[in-house]
Amino acid sequence: MAEEEKEKQGQEEKKGGGKKKLIILLVLLLLLAGGGGAAYKFLVLDKKAQSKEKQAQKIIEEIKATENVGVMFDLGTFVVNLADPDIERYLKVSIVLELKDQKVQQEAQKRLPEIKDAITTLLLTKKSSEIRTPEGIEFLKEEIAKRVNAILPLGGVKNVYFTEFIIQTG
Structure with a gap:
């Protein structure tokens, strides 16, 4: 047990x-x-x-x-021939500039013919292949801003907007 x-x-x-x-x-x-x-x-x-x-x-x-947001300044619509050598192409673009303030807008209004001429001259040098890509469009906006700022004594372009952008084959 x-x-x-x-x-x-x-x-x-x-x-x-x-x-x-x-x-x-x-x-x-x-x-x-x-x-x-x-x-x-x-x-x-x-x-x-x-x-x-x-x-x-x-x-x-x-x-x-x-x-x-700055002051919006409508430049209107531009219709130009592009610099494509092989075929006739047209660009129709409506441009609005964003300016710093009212003083810059008044100066831009005074120099409107100069601004439009500078932009038209720039657009005429472009080929459709350069401005068909998003990068090309952004580069064009930068070029426009630089040219307009060079014309305005105070500078003052904050941004460039395309409200219409059409490339047409003729």
């Missing part, structure tokens, strides 16, 4: 040891899950929050930029 009691006690200890191991494993799993959750929160969710903050900052900057 003493031997049977010792065997029962050994089996109970084994069962109790198994329960302890199970509890320890569960605690470790909970700690790992908690640590993983915390890591996800700090590493992934914080980056998402930071990117949302950056997007919000960009939107605020765009709003501020639109609040600082």
Whole structure:
């Protein structure tokens, strides 16, 4: 009987040891899950929050930029022959200048014939292949702004807008 009691006690200890191991494993799993959750929160969710903050900052900057819109000065529509040697092509473009303020607008109004001549002369030198791409159009806008700023004593052209842009084959 003493031997049977010792065997029962050994089996109970084994069962109790198994329960302890199970509890320890569960605690470790909970700690790992908690640590993983915390890591996800700090590493992934914080980056998402930071990117949302950056997007919000960009939107605020765009709003501020639109609040600082200058005076719009409509130059009208230009129709010119392009400099393509192989075929006759025409460009029809309507241009609006964004000027810094009213003083620049008054000066531009005084020098309107000079401005229109400079733009017409520039457009006549362009080939359709140069101005068909978005990059070409942006470059043309920059050239127009530089030429008009050279004519105006104070400068003052902030931006150039094309409200109509058509290239036609003749």
